[in-house]
Amino acid sequence: MKIEINTKWELIKAIFITTLVSIIFSNILVYIFETLYSPPLASSDIIGTTLISGIASLLASSIIFYQNFLVSKTKADMENVNRRLLNAQKKLRKQANTDSLTGLFNRRSYFLSMKKEISRYERQQRPFSLLLMDIDHFKKVNDSFGHSRGDVVLQKLAKILQETAREQDIVARTGGEEFSILLPEAKKEEAKVMAERIRETVSKSEMGSQEIEIQITISIGVAEILPGEDVDAIYNRADLALYRAKAKGRNCVELD
Known part of the structure; x- marks a missing residue:
C-alpha cells in the first residue's frame, strides 16, 4: 500500500507518542507493583519487569494504532474513490444530455x-x-x-x-x-x-x-x-x- 509522505510522518509521530505513553504507563505500573510487593524486588527484576512491560505495551499499542490507521486510511481512500465516481457519472450524464459546442440541451x-x-x-x-x-x-x-x-x-x-x-x-x-x-x-x-x-x-x-x-x-x-x-x-x-x-x-x- 502506497502511503503519502505527510501520512508517513503522521504515522511516525503517532507511534512515537504511543511508545512514550506506553513506557510511562509501564513504569507507573512497576512502581505501584514494587510499592505493594513484599519483599521488595531486586533491581534486576525491576529492570526486567519494566522492559518486558514496556515492550508488551508498545507492541499492543502499536498494533492497535496501526489497525486504526489502516481503517481510517481505507475509509478516506473509499470516500475519494466514491467522489471520483460521482464526478465521472455527472460528467458522463452532462455529456449525454448537452450539446458540446453550445452547452444547451441536445x-x-x-x-x-x-x-x-x-x-x-x-x-x-x-x-x-x-x-x-x-x-x-x-x-x-x-x-x-x-x-x-x-x-x-x-x-x-x-x-x-x-x-x-x-x-x-x-x-x-x-x-x-x-x-x-x-x-x-x-x-x-x-x-x-x-x-x-x-x-x-x-x-x-x-x-x-x-x-x-x-x-x-x-x-x-x-x-x-x-x-x-x-x-x-x-x-x-x-x-x-x-x-x-x-x-x-x-x-x-x-x-x-
Missing part, C-alpha cells in the same frame, strides 16, 4: 423533456408551446467566414436564447443551425411574444468578433400542444410553421 434530452411535458399536460391539462428556429442563410456564414466563425455565431445565439428564456424554459440545439425552446404553461400567443423578442434581439446583435462583424437573422415557427398529440406531432407542426416563415422571406415568426 436533441435527445430535449425530446425526453417534451415527453415529460406531454405527460404532465395529459394529467393536469396545462398547456405548453414550442419555438423552432433556424439561422437564415447560415451556410453563407460558414462559406464567407469559415466554420470556426460559424461556431462562434452558434455559441452567441445560444447565449441570447438562454438569456431571453424564462427560468422554467428548456433551450436546446436540435440540429446544425436549428434551435428549439420548450415553454411550459405557455399558450401560443405568449410563445409568439417571446419569439418576436428573440428574433428582434438576434437581428440587432453583433454575432462576430472585434475583427469581423457578422449580422444574422432567424426564422421561427411556433406550435402549442393539442389533445392526443405525441412528441413528433407537435414538433412537426412547429417545423411546418418554421417552413412557412422561411417561405415568407425569413426573419419572421409564424404560428401553427
Whole structure:
C-alpha cells in the first residue's frame, strides 16, 4: 500500500507518542507493583519487569494504532474513490444530455423533456408551446467566414436564447443551425411574444468578433400542444410553421 509522505510522518509521530505513553504507563505500573510487593524486588527484576512491560505495551499499542490507521486510511481512500465516481457519472450524464459546442440541451434530452411535458399536460391539462428556429442563410456564414466563425455565431445565439428564456424554459440545439425552446404553461400567443423578442434581439446583435462583424437573422415557427398529440406531432407542426416563415422571406415568426 502506497502511503503519502505527510501520512508517513503522521504515522511516525503517532507511534512515537504511543511508545512514550506506553513506557510511562509501564513504569507507573512497576512502581505501584514494587510499592505493594513484599519483599521488595531486586533491581534486576525491576529492570526486567519494566522492559518486558514496556515492550508488551508498545507492541499492543502499536498494533492497535496501526489497525486504526489502516481503517481510517481505507475509509478516506473509499470516500475519494466514491467522489471520483460521482464526478465521472455527472460528467458522463452532462455529456449525454448537452450539446458540446453550445452547452444547451441536445436533441435527445430535449425530446425526453417534451415527453415529460406531454405527460404532465395529459394529467393536469396545462398547456405548453414550442419555438423552432433556424439561422437564415447560415451556410453563407460558414462559406464567407469559415466554420470556426460559424461556431462562434452558434455559441452567441445560444447565449441570447438562454438569456431571453424564462427560468422554467428548456433551450436546446436540435440540429446544425436549428434551435428549439420548450415553454411550459405557455399558450401560443405568449410563445409568439417571446419569439418576436428573440428574433428582434438576434437581428440587432453583433454575432462576430472585434475583427469581423457578422449580422444574422432567424426564422421561427411556433406550435402549442393539442389533445392526443405525441412528441413528433407537435414538433412537426412547429417545423411546418418554421417552413412557412422561411417561405415568407425569413426573419419572421409564424404560428401553427
